[in-house]
Amino acid sequence: MALKSYDVVVCGAGIAGIAGAITAARQGMKTALIEKQCLLGGLATSGLIYIYLALCDGYGNQVIYGFAEELLKRSVEYGPFDIPAKWGGPANNYSGITDKRYQCCFSPAGFTLTLDKMLAEAGVNLFLDTMITGAKTENDSIVSINAANVSGQFDISGKCFIDATGGAFVVQMAGGKIHRQENFITPWFIEMAEKHDFFHFTDDLHIQCEGAVSDKYKYSDCNSGRLVTDFIRKSWDLIRKRYDALPSTEKRKNYPVHLAAMPQLRKIGAIDALYMLDDSDHNIKFADSVGSVPDWRKPDTPWDTPYRSLVPRDVKNILCAGRCIGALHEAWEVYRVIPAAAMTGEAAGFAAAVAVNDNVTPADIDYSKLKKLLDRRNKKC
Ligand SMILES: Cc1cc2nc3c(=O)[nH]c(=O)nc-3n(C[C@H](O)[C@H](O)[C@H](O)COP(=O)(O)OP(=O)(O)OC[C@H]3O[C@@H](n4cnc5c(N)ncnc54)[C@H](O)[C@@H]3O)c2cc1C
Numbered sequence: 001m002a003l004k005s006y007d008v009v010v011c012g013a014g015i016a017g018i019a020g021a022i023t024a025a026r027q028g029m030k031t032a033l034i035e036k037q038c039l040l041g042g043l044a045t046s047g048l049i050y051i052y053l054a055l056c057d058g059y060g061n062q063v064i065y066g067f068a069e070e071l072l073k074r075s076v077e078y079g080p081f082d083i084p085a086k087w088g089g090p091a092n093n094y095s096g097i098t099d100k101r102y103q104c105c106f107s108p109a110g111f112t113l114t115l116d117k118m119l120a121e122a123g124v125n126l127f128l129d130t131m132i133t134g135a136k137t138e139n140d141s142i143v144s145i146n147a148a149n150v151s152g153q154f155d156i157s158g159k160c161f162i163d164a165t166g167g168a169f170v171v172q173m174a175g176g177k178i179h180r181q182e183n184f185i186t187p188w189f190i191e192m193a194e195k196h197d198f199f200h201f202t203d204d205l206h207i208q209c210e211g212a213v214s215d216k217y218k219y220s221d222c223n224s225g226r227l228v229t230d231f232i233r234k235s236w237d238l239i240r241k242r243y244d245a246l247p248s249t250e251k252r253k254n255y256p257v258h259l260a261a262m263p264q265l266r267k268i269g270a271i272d273a274l275y276m277l278d279d280s281d282h283n284i285k286f287a288d289s290v291g292s293v294p295d296w297r298k299p300d301t302p303w304d305t306p307y308r309s310l311v312p313r314d315v316k317n318i319l320c321a322g323r324c325i326g327a328l329h330e331a332w333e334v335y336r337v338i339p340a341a342a343m344t345g346e347a348a349g350f351a352a353a354v355a356v357n358d359n360v361t362p363a364d365i366d367y368s369k370l371k372k373l374l375d376r377r378n379k380k381c
Pocket residue numbers: 011012013014015016017034035036037041042043044047049050051052053130131132133164165166167169186187188262263264265266321322323324336337338339341
């Protein structure tokens with residue numbers, strides 16, 4: 001099995017992985033990004049999500065800057081949408097959503113095209129259609145990950161890894177402990193129909209949603225491949241029921257156009273981090289903060305993010321980013337969205353570069369060096 005070597009190996013090209021890989025590459029790291037799908041953006045694109053949620057606290061104050069803002073501004077490039085005028089977009093734009101918050105809509109397909117350009121600009125070595133299948137460890141550190149694609153199986157070694165797989169799959173493969181939580185069956189899909197009640201790209205083409213975040217659609221935590229398969233098939237069943245109920249005259253005008261290419265699970269797995277964010281941490285300030293995250297659901301004070309919530313307790317040379325960082329309950333709910341994925345991804349990318357440059361583990365980096373890099377980015381871009 002041929003071995004490829006990098007400074008930083010980022011696992012998963014969702015929003016968090018892309019943020020981590022671009023940030024590490026911009027710091028001069030030889031960086032690889034491994035993705036099992038043929039799209040970039042993870043759940044945000046393959047899951048047919050279309051709202052880049054808020055960078056502000058809902059009271060008119062911007063909370064997140066840096067890569068998350070850079071990405072939001074670029075997310076509209078190949079689509080009909082704009083940033084709300086109140087937040088610097090053009091007047092009379094097609095924002096798709098209210099301008100009360102600093103958020104915007106994007107085309108999932110268009111966003112993939114932009115993300116690809118950004119990775120190329122940063123010089124990230126991207127592997128698409130490449131599945132990470134294992135991790136080789138020594139003394140609680142990852143020596144290499146095993147990956148498989150059309151070339152066969154091969155090992156990729158790194159000085160530092162970032163697990164941005166959305167489910168902490170690499171930490172799990174390396175023997176780390178994983179926390180899980182329940183989900184809800186709420187499939188989003190693209191529909192052709194004359195009437196729309198959710199969100200539309202054109203008069204006829206729009207995102208539709210079935211199910212709801214309610215006890216009726218509650219689903220156990222997906223801790224096995226069998227359960228994930230069951231979750232996906234139940235989602236399809238809900239969609240089928242929508243069209244089965246239509247009179248035959250309507251069926252030629254109302255039909256599904258595109259289904260999600262990855263399971264629309266909100267929460268898969270979170271690492272057992274050096275610091276587990278939980279409900280009692282709202283309004284706490286941390287000495288090792290890597291940035292704040294607003295509550296996307298309502299105006300509220302933002303949550304501060306300790307660097308330690310990105311660092312697993314049980315695997316040494318890896319950081320986590322995105323929806324698999326150490327956050328539980330309400331905190332997981334707040335952190336599992338796109339802006340938080342971009343923010344934690346950027347922080348992980350900087351931290352990985354500091355760890356590689358100083359030849360230390362992520363747990364042992366000099367936090368003041370990370371803070372200096374973050375402070376530079378936290379100015380409006
Ligand atoms: C129904 C629903 C609606 C949502 N709506 C919104 C919304 O409106 N706005 C918003 O901001 N957020 C929304 N979210 C949440 C948000 O889209 C995601 O949580 C966020 O994008 C997660 O980003 P991530 O990078 O952490 O993880 P992911 O997007 O999960 O990225 C992980 C990547 O890793 C890859 N990967 C995993 N395992 C492997 C492996 N073994 N080998 C190689 N690659 C691997 C995956 O293919 C994926 O590309 C919604 C989620 C759901 C389920």
